[in-house]
Amino acid sequence: MTAVSDHASVSAAVPDDVALTGAADAGAELERRLGDPWDAANPYGxxxxxxxEERSELLAPAEEVLTACGFGARLVPAALGGRLTRADELARAVRPVFRRDLALGFGHGITSLFAASAVWAAGSQAQRAHLAGLLCGGGRVAIVHHNLAHGSAVLRGELAARPGRSGGYALSGRKDMVINAERADALVVYARTADAPAxxxxxxxxxxxxxxxxxxGAVRALPRKVTGGMRGCHFSGFDFDGCPVPDDALVGAExxxxxxxxxxxxxxxxxIPAAAIASVDTALRGAVRAQLGSGRADFGRHGPLLAGVFADLLACDAFASATLRSLHLLPDSAHLAAAAVKYLVPELLRDDVEALTTVLAADSTDxxxxITRALTAKLLRDLPAAGLGHAGTAACQAVIAPQLPLLARTSWFRAAEPPDAVLRPRGELPPLDLGALAVAGGDDFLAAALNATAGRLRDRRDQGAYERTLAAYARGFTAELWALHDRCAALPAGARPDLSSPEWCALVDRYALLSAAGAVLALWERCRDDGTFTGDPAWVLLALSRLAGRLGLDLPEPPEGCVARVLAEVVARLHAGTGYDLHRTPLAEGEDLP
Known part of the structure; x- marks a missing residue:
């Protein structure tokens, strides 16, 4: 590896000269400061x-770099003195951290955003100013969830806040698994304040x-628990016993x-799925390096697998990007896409990492x-622990399933196509307003995008082999949406879904796959003439064929040469030191590759 000479010294405070105004600038600054991660001499590599991780710790010098680069300010809205304006830019800005270590991304502080979001959405001016100053100054905020937030027994535990004797609240209860509990400068607590059966x-x-x-004496700190995944993260908890909390602690209304x-x-x-794409980028990059070191220039039987994983990463990026942009532009409808992304993308990423382990089992001179094998094994441990496993899946099923009958009756094949700005991976957006997001209702904009794109492909007459196959794929996915429509429309109005039922789980699964297909097709159509690889139909065909396989659709195979075109891009990006994402992001990588 090329030696890294720019391992910058850091300080604990956010320097005044760090002015990261956009995702590209923020990501480039972090890449430069963290250096080439493959370099054995890199203290942040x-x-x-x-x-x-072997010491069950996060890498302290890397945390210091993130603090010095103003990581916390990235989580604070610009109106409060921070640098958060766009959700899609935030995902790109934190990817340099996640591509090195998923646990570092979580443990250093992205979870502070999850805690602070409720304050950004509904907090008082004083509360928002307090948290903004804390995060911009390098502090952390921990979130103490209620049961609604998860679906795994190990995470259960609930707090109750009753009226205090002298006003305010008396907080009682125990929560064992809170990330950064003992390192937090503030807590955002979800507590029961009214009796209800659920x-x-x-x-x-x-x-x-x-x-x-x-x-x-009113609160007892619980000991740290080292988990099987994300071992470096600090999980511990609190045991509250009538702990007094003042009235002005209430965020929003009771x-x-x-x-x-x-x-x-x-x-x-x-x-989180958008950021986690960068973690799998590392696994793919390592697998490609290993294959180049094996002496097989054509990659042999592993070629289609490597090309397919790359296509999956682009598809996941398209799905997540459209959803993040919808938070700004379609606040009434974003909740559906957000649940679908969290439901599907982690599953695709886990399956891809598992598939890459077969490539890494081969001999290589790399x-x-x-290191690649160890990183991949770590990633397989970390993904479920990061909430990208069963617990997250169940929570998203609970959001999607009850809305499917209504979507079939009122939205699918009825809703208007969303604005182009939702589906393009670039372009300006209004500032993010979390308080404007709806929690139910709205239209299914990704289904509408699928229908509209399929219609235009059907009507085109100047199609080559690739676009003819794309049109066939679009027809197949649209037909599957009609089939899903008929199944969901036949359900009784207001039907209460049984999420333990294979039938309901299958409906949610098919819905998420169709949503991803709509995002991929719509993005490609908008980028087809921009001269980038995003506009190349080869990766789209591979990605859609893999989604179709999960749906069991009988569709044509991608045209001959499709895999070779995608694989050539995979190798080119490795040698150029650019990311396996929609933006071909420049990475801090050495040049002495196999």
Missing amino acids: FRALLQA PGRGSHSVLLVDPAGLPE GDGVRLALRTFQLNRAL AALP
């Missing part, structure tokens, strides 16, 4: 990150709590907790192969 409207409220200001959670989770659900 893969070798150092893996050694830190969490629902009015049952929970949000409290902004200063852990340093709590009276001794009883707003569930609605605030459903509103702000939309950003989390789309952002000196970095042991």
